[in-house]
Amino acid sequence: MLNLLIEEYREQNRGIQIIKLENKYQMCTNKDYAEYIKKIIEPKKKKSLSQATLETLTIIAYKQPITKVEIEDIRGVKCDKVLQTLFENELIREAGRLNKIGKPIIYKTTDEFLKLLNIESLEELPPIENYQEVATNE
Template structure:
């Protein structure tokens, strides 16, 4: 099979799969005698083609996975076409809880409640339902508490590639203190 054909197979697989997919998984699907680096190069090549032509779709990187999605430049047109039901914005309590999970993950409900000082059952359910967090297992201690982590959906909503791209806590605190005039 020609390399150009393999590149378009990768494109078709990413389109059809919909969810983020790792290079290793792409290599297994293509089942060619190509290295991980070669597959990664082909994905990067596709990404650059979409970007340089300002196409309606794009491939984005989320941690170590890739996903095909629409180009955000055309979001207004997409909204008109699909007329989505309006999503409720997140409450202050939900944002606080999501922030704790993002910066402290993996974290248990008890740890979140200890930081916030209030119960958070309903807020955690909202975040789980919104696919912004997920259950990431249980701790091996009394009660076997569930631990929570953010999801790839969280990265997409935050428009970041990795958790490393989250703002530094110290810079946020400095900005808040500056706003308060401290």
């Protein structure tokens, strides 16, 4: 009976197979599907974001669409590496180009950004004035 089941699983190329280990049998994943299953069960490694990256992401979230030059004017420092990190983490995207000299890229946040904050839309972001009050009271 067990041999029939083993053969049936093999013939139908199922995701589960039955293997014999010494005097025992074990159900396990079919090795043909190992890579797919690994992608499902391995947690995605989440990198923590630096203070500079979080500041830049906040600027983009509240000022979008925004160019790199505008971000750098607000922060007072270059932001190439920070933007690259945000792209790699799929938190920002290119949203087109400004119709100005040089046609600079404009940036916006992504759906991944919304998921990260557990919000459905940018309207759910806290009002920026709340942060300005905190900053002036410190």
